[in-house]
Amino acid sequence: MLFTSFTYILFLCLVIPLVRSTEGVWRERVLLGASLVYYAAWDVRFVALLLALGVFTHAAGHRIAAARKSGTKPRFGNATAPVVAILLVLAAFKYTRWLMELQNALGGTQFTLPKIILPLGISFFTFECVSYLLDVQKGGAELTPLRRFLLFPAYFPHLVAGPILRIKEFAPELDKLRRATWLETLAGIDRIVIGLLKKVVLADSLALFVDQGFSASPGRVGALDAWALTISFALQIFFDFSGYSDIAIGVSRMVGIRLPENFNLPYHAESPSDFWNRWHMTLSRWVRDYLFFPLNMRAGKRVWLRYVFLVLVMSFVGLWHGAGVGFVIWGAWHGVLMVLHRVAQRRVGHLEDGPRIPLERVGRVVSLILLVAAWVPFRAPTLAAATAMLRAMFTLRGFRPAYSINDYLFALACLAGYVVLVPRVERFVQRDPETHEVNGRTFWLRAPLYALAVQFLFMFDRSNIAFIYFQF
Amino acid sequence: METIPTAPPIHELKRGLSGARLLGLGVAALACMAALGHTNVLEKVATALTGAEARLVTPSPEPEAWDEKRGGTLLTTLRALQPLPEGTRRVLMLGNSQQYTVPPPKDGSAVGTLRPRITSMRLSASLEAEAPGKLRVYNGAVDNQNFTEALWQSLFWLELSAQKPAALVLQASFDTLRKTGIRGGYQTLLDEPRFLDALHLRLTKGARPYHPDFVAAEKQWRERTAQLATETTPNEWKQWSPEPALRAAMNHTELFRRREGSKGQLLGMLYAIRVRALGISPRTKRHIVGAPLEQNLAALDDLMALAKEKHCAIVLYNAPTNPAVDMFFVEEYQAYVEQLRALALKHGAAFEELGKAVPDAHWGYLIDGPDPIHFDETGHTIVHDKLLRPLRMSLGMDR
Known part of the structure; x- marks a missing residue:
């Protein structure tokens, strides 16, 4: 029963009134x-x-x-x-x-x-x-x-x-x-609609480009395509998983139970550690509290041992995502990035503002590039494919676009959407339901917006493609 | 640093939200959905933006002579084909929309009454005139049909069909070699167990560049059918699910029933915006390189090898391009033509280079200039004339 199926909608139509009518x-x-x-x-x-x-x-x-x-x-x-x-x-x-x-x-x-x-x-x-x-x-x-x-x-x-x-x-x-208040119910519906749009319209459409690109012969992918595909996958997995989380949180809000947030603009992160404060936040805190902190205590003042533990813990996070070497590499990559960031921070942190601020900005850009590139071993079908793709990305070989211009334009539109729209949407859906305007025109504006959203969901329906994170 | 701020303080609202008000919103939303389903705003906007381009004329050959659904429900289409009478053989044409469309007259007149005769209809008539009842041409062209899809379709024709085609007319359009993947309509062939076996057998014969597309198509098909039929995790465990019944019920609503058409109109609209706002049209010069090109040429190579193995004659031709449009890079295009020629030689196939065969007067017109893909009836006549002789020779009719 996928969240995007009619069966799930029917299930909610039966369960939520039943929950509301009992005590x-x-x-x-x-x-x-x-x-x-x-x-x-x-x-x-x-x-x-x-x-x-x-x-x-x-x-x-x-x-x-x-x-x-x-x-x-x-x-x-x-x-x-x-x-x-x-x-x-x-x-x-x-x-x-x-x-x-x-x-x-x-x-x-x-x-x-x-x-x-x-x-x-x-x-x-x-x-x-x-x-x-x-x-x-x-x-x-x-x-x-x-x-x-x-x-x-x-x-x-x-x-x-x-x-x-x-x-x-x-x-x-x-x-x-x-019993959830009607305002909470309304906030839940808003959240579900937005989650469905993220998943069905954006993530599944990006998946078409990503799937064909990552299944291509690895040796033939040029730098432009490799970056376009990797950025597309970074956006796809964000829209997919955060869309899922939106639906889960929205449904739960209609039931009367608040679930914790799972995403907070992850690609706006200032550092690799900050990324994990924003990406799959509930997994991050699990790992932090039950693995990283206890191991850190054991390491004591031995900084090198803390770093080793950090890489090991992040490799474990990778392994949790799936049984495959690519997942472990993805996790270890994040671990190494976090270690490098901590080392750099120790050296740069005490500098005056003049040299420190530009260095931090450069560090932020480099972090973002490396965080996005980390998705390659996660998504590539084989290690050889991942290696070939990373080589193309970092040697900057091949700038001739091999795919349809529409694929690149759609990926660009999603990127622009992520930068411009997502922060506003997240602010809207994550606010307290009691602050929802119910007396003004904006309340009734929901009717045509819901209708339009449903039309888009129908148009982009591909008979229910499974959420990426369901396999983990 | 941009972050999501914590929730603002609770406002004191003059009036809270009542259940009745929320119900009213639901009713209003349903009314808006019904209105959207019936008014079809998207179509109007798309037509206004794209003009005549949205109205490429498609002929109406008899159902036995072409894939009317253009790959949309391939298995149903192919299974519905009547067996040919004893002694009659089929010629299969595969290619893109150039093979089955004709642009409307530039003045836009009489679009609804046009009954153009396309290449496949003309070839059929010519062969029938020469050898009555012996040969029938089937047009299996689909818009943007890449060679991975053409090979996929040919697996059915050449491995499974009781009446294998006598000849294969393959159109190679350089522009289409950017396309990869196997679309949903083609994936319906996987519902035929013998097709699945043939596919698996092919996948075991060493790695080929297009194999990932085959594997991905099977995976997508398994996911979709599992979810539609049982909604369980992919396994042999079957459970009942109301999803098919719910989807069938939803088909009674306009908004759901017309979703594919609406998506087409939305994409048409986006295409028009792309052309007008960004100046990127089908005529824009583009590179045809890398993995998609390699995949398509490998699929073409294997398709020709399969046809040869099944004693099916092959006529390969390079699709005409509009001389008024300079959309490819010369070296890439020449290399591609040479590759086609080499493949034809390798597999003993006839090859026709028709790249410049249709003069610029016979091409259609897009919203921002000449159409690089579609030509008029005269163009179809020219292509017919060029293909007839090699086809007759391949079929042993012109010794």
Whole structure:
């Protein structure tokens, strides 16, 4: 049940009035039931996995909390083992085949590769379960009863591709679970419409150019095309994933639960670290809080070790995105960029404004170029293709456009849209619903704008192309 | 640094939003959608901007003689073809819109009543006159049909069809060699299991530059069909989904039903804006280089090899270009013509260089100047005259 399908619209038309018409425990039950139906619509077989993980995490959290209350020292079986077990489930589904492929390729073995179906959203809900256990271990509150807890990983708007929730922000939302105001509903609709436009009109149209370019013979791509394709992919993945997040946040707002923001103009970032404060923000803070900070503590004053950990952590982020060397390189690339930025900052930070400001500006431009170029190993089908494309990009060989002029113009229009329109749109959709104007003309202007948006969605409908992040 | 500011303080509104008011907005939005569906504003704007260009005339040959849907539903079109009578063989023509359109008269008159005779109709008539009931020409041209798509279509004709074509007339248009990818209509062929087998067999025969397009097309088809039919993750697990029924129901609304036409009009409008505002028209000089060119030539090479293997004669011709338009770089164009000639030689095919065959008086007119692609009935007659002899020779009729 893709967010862009009519089935999902029908599902919302049934579920939201039902949620609005119930109260208290029943509202939670309706939400949980709807979430399980939503997941079952993808593949009913994996509902059991989702439930089993939820029940297991809840039980493990209870044991950790009980041990903490009784003042006993945390044991491996209580605290660490459940986290390892959950991560093993993720690894079994996501990395087994890839590891066997690697073993066959590098070790010369002849393992028959198993056909493993990746349960939808497993990367997201396993991380949420892990974060819950770690939070309880640190003294955070348990979420009980089981029915309420199961909503944490399974809540349908965020189930398959985030935002990745933390229990300390989700539990209060459940505590004050109430009927969404009409203003919140309106804000939710605005957000859904904008998310759909980003995904269907912009991301899917860019995908046509990106797909044909990245599937071309790597040796034949010139610098101009390589940059055009990479920038197009950078925009495509932004519109795709932020569009998805807009829809998830919008739907949740109509339900009465606020989800955290996931994007904040990522390509406006001032540095590689700043990029991760703006891109997939809920994943960034997960990694920061549960991986990077603990490792940093261990590194102590050994700066070099902090840098090593940073690169390792970012490589892990890459691996989380997918079982492939390209993803690991993408993550490590970001890690190295962050290290270089920190080193440069140490040297430049103490300079006078005169030399420092131009250096910072140059650094910002270079960062942006390298951040965009980092998408190449992420998107290219093979390492050889990625290498050829990067070589073309940085040796500046080949400035003859090989594709239709319309492709370049559309990519340029999207780039202009990102620079000019997206900040305004984000400001509009992320504001407090109570500030929406409902008495003036702008309220009724929504009617023709919604109609026009729907016409565009129909025109660009390609029978529902899956969101990129659904595969992670 | 530009960031999204935190939410501003809550304003005190004189009147909050009521459910009735929101319902009113929904009703108003639905009314606007109905109005948009019926008024078709886009078409009016597109026509106003593009003028006569939007009205290229297409003839009406009998359904058995051409792909009326132009690749839109290829499998349905090809399956609907009636078997030929015993002793009758088919000549298949593949190319772009030049093969099936005629520009309207420059004064714009009588567009609706024109019944132009295009090259394929003329060839059919000539062959019929010489050998009654022996040969039928089928025009499988599609707008901007690249050679990857032509090979894809030919896999069906040459590997699957019970009545394989006796000859293949291949139009090579340099401009089309910028295009890559396999469009959705062509992907419908994958619904035929034997086609899928033929495709997979081809993919196992060593890497070719166009293979990624084949793989991507199959992936897109699998995603789309899985989502339409079952909406599960791609696997063999089938589940019921209301999506097809919902889409069928949506087809009763004007806005949804006319979405493809509306998109065409929107693109037409954008095209006109591009031409008028940026001065980039189909006549603008462009490079035809790199991966798309390599992919197309590799696909053409394999298409000719496949035809030869299936004992299907080949006539390859370089499509006429408007002498009044200087849209290619000379060295690139000459190299391309030489590559065509070399491919024809390699596969023992007839080759006709028709690049300058149609004089500039017989070409159409676009909103900002001469049409580089489409010529009039005289142009079609010239192409027919040039192709008839090599085609007859290839078919063993002119020894």
